[in-house]
Amino acid sequence: MEIFANLWLGLQTAASFSNLFYCLIGVVLGTAIGVLPGLGPVATIAMLLPITFGLQPVTALIMLSGIFYGAQYGGSTTAILVNLPGETSSVVTCIDGYQLAKQGRAGKALATAAISSFFAGTAVTLLIALFSPPLAGMALKFGPAEYFSLMMLGLVASVVLARGSLPNALGMIVLGLLLGIVGTDVNSGVARFSFGASELADGISFVVVAMGVFGLGEVVGNLEQGSKERSLLVKKVTGLMLTKEEFKSIIAPMLRGTLLGSILGILPGGGSSLSSFSAYALEKKISKNSVNFGKGAIEGVAAPEAANNAGAQASFIPMLTLGIPSNAVMALMIGAMMIQGIQPGPQVITEQPALFWGLVASMWIGNLLLVILNLPLIGLWVKMVSVPYHLLFPAVVVFCGIGVFSVSNSSFDVYLMVVFGLLGYIFRKLDCEPAPMMLSFILGPMIEEFLRRALLIADGDPMVFLTRPISASLLGICAVVIIIVTLPGLRKKREEVFVED
């Protein structure tokens, strides 16, 4: 079985001392930022990117992905203990998790969250191993027209989860594409929109954009809301063990959550938030225990927790096999790969098998580490939950500053980040979701290149995108997605989903 040989290679790579060490750092940091108020995985990964420059590519990616799925764990801890979602994906965990905590069953809720997440993580790791090679094999046959259409689909789909109106979200995508153009045009050598600044000749670094918009912009946005006290419900968590009956009752929700999360996670624009919302909604409909949902049903913790972890990890599939990021974190991962000199795309599996399988295996190891570490470390997380924001954010700002400076050792990047920080705050005020912009900013140069090549081959005939079957079907899905999003029913659903943010 080739897949076992591959996984074995991955395990060997991931289990090397330095990879294990950075995996551990990644998941612990991830959990910490998931627990700490007002700090998300996007900003953290952007801040830590410069530190990974000196690492091996696979080590860097292992650590960064650890931060991502570690944050899902941490987010659920705050959801259960203080009724505040650490991440958007744990919003629904608050509902039943907090009720359980109020009934003195916080330990059970935390254990359920950990077990469900671990189960989902394991299942999706296998899923990635099974489905990535054939997907990548298919993508290897893609020409420029197919790639262009695929990226279009990625961009359009990212709008589904964006807050606010559809045309405004599409506008954000165009804005991101335009920002991606800044720099020297590879075909003609013309420095576009660089305003004569040599610092802009290589384009705007995505670290600068990410840290400005998601780091500084969010700090200002959080400060505006004023300081809120986070009151801890429980000082000490006990009773982590589940009884046999409880264990039995969470198996089915866990399975359904994992399945739903995997499907929604693979979709471009999907990911953990959508997965956990849908899983909770589904479980509430079909569970035998549905009367107790909202009053502390353990199933109401298991399903969304399994789903958000599955969704988070499944979103690696399009990133690893096609080079298409499905959310802002994956966009950063793509950027991290490029900095390491790896061109993301379907060739990664065949050209860098150790990197690909090492990363896949590290996710499973990372999930295991999370279960082993987090339950005993719960006391530490509980302490972190109550760190006041006014003591925390100066550190965030400091790391943003040092991180951005170190990308190319220039103060220019720091000034540029200030500009994007301002823009990020304006976007927040105007309800313009910056995540699709980040995505299109990273994909922009590739999209232009594939568009040029496709049209060069087709002698300028735009019908090439519709006459080639794969490209046509991808664009067809784009159209369907746009139509579905504009349908009144789904529009209402979208609004409901974002009400609680």
Place this chain on the structure above:
Amino acid sequence: MSFVIRDQKNFWTGVLYIGFAVAVLLVGRGYNFGSASRMGPGYFPTVLAGLLFFFGLLALIRGMRKEGAPIGPIAWKAAALVLLSMAAFGFLLERAGLPISLVVLIVGCASASDRFRFEWKATMLAIGLILFCVLVFIKGLGLPMPVLGSWFGS
């Protein structure tokens, strides 16, 4: 002229998009447009700017037609303090060195909080953070940032 802004968020989004689009069109005038089969450097930006203008116009029109939630108060003070202290950090880093620029950055952005006041705990935390940065980033990771900058003759 009578025009009413009914939905501030949409209206200003429109203004933002149109402003960007016009700026791109103006700056990009000089780039060769080329043709669809042989795109010049100006082709893609011009097309995108056109699209952005269109979305901006849509938002603007909706902003004047449909009622919407107001933008709400803008945290001018917090925004200015955080962003300006970051700019000052960028300016001072190579001139005054990391510790001094960090003091400016930390005190500057911390004062943006409504909970800002002198307290020993916060001061000790700030000093700890600066020490951590110097030790980890300069000594440990060897990032090329001076402890004492060019103003001090190093």
